[in-house]
């Protein structure tokens with residue numbers, strides 16, 4: 118077992134899922150080790166770069182604009198009460214393009230934004246609406262043709278191997294939302310991001326928060342596990358460490374993703390994955406519980422008033438490349 122890519126610390130066994138959560142087919146890439154020092158989780162062994170595209174050949178993957186979620190049971194009266202309650206306690210803050218443009222310090226129509234691992238460009242479209250010039254970097258040809266149709270500059274590549282068409286370019290804002298955890302080499306991807314932000318420019322990085330109680334409880338059946346598409350598993354603390362190590366200066370951070378944990382569709386999806394795990398002989402790491410209505414009420418009571426780090430399933434950092 119090699120040392121941690123972030124801090125060099127020793128790693129130990131953590132989670133092990135015998136199947137791919139989206140296809141329910143057996144996978145050799147469901148074993149995740151964790152650094153004893155900084156807590157960064159990593160798939161071990163890592164797949165090879167040639168394996169990666171195959172993991173995304175799915176009938177319904179969210180970057181393709183479709184949902185892979187199970188429908189779940191019809192909403193009962195008590196489900197509505199629960200969902201309303203979780204909505205009231207949800208103070209999550211999604212990434213805010215207006216605030217990022219303000220931070221970049223220019224009028225919106227003079228701002229150039231690059232999204233690394235942009236998929237179908239959901240975030241870029243929000244910047245586009247505000248008048249910013251937008252560009253996306255993604256390995257998926259289907260995503261790239263969608264970007265072109267939407268009037269977004271499309272570049273083929275990854276964080277580790279960016280398109281040559283981006284050579285020498287810099288942007289006012291560079292985003293990596295839910296893409297760093299997909300990278301084979303996150304530190305290399307962060308170095309790419311650093312080189313593509315103009316000095317003084319803004320970098321947005323959001324990933325699943327694997328320190329939250331939902332992930333700790335449901336781990337391998339959680340939406341945020343999703344190995345082997347997800348290859349690294351961050352906490353707010355070690356994500357900050359990675360961003361700072363890449364040279365950025367952190368300005369602020371935010372958390373998002375709460376009320377969905379309790380909804381019937383989310384629960385059904387987790388139970389669907391769990392059934393697949395059971396059919397394939399179970400997990401060799403701790404088996405998560407069935408996500409029953411009772412279990413979800415327990416989770417809601419436990420997390421509604423807990424710290425943001427324990428409550429929300431996503432964490433994002435807004436940082437700056439020093440001028």
Ligand SMILES: [Zn+2]
Pocket residue numbers: 121122123124125126152153154155156157
């Ligand atoms: Zn570490």
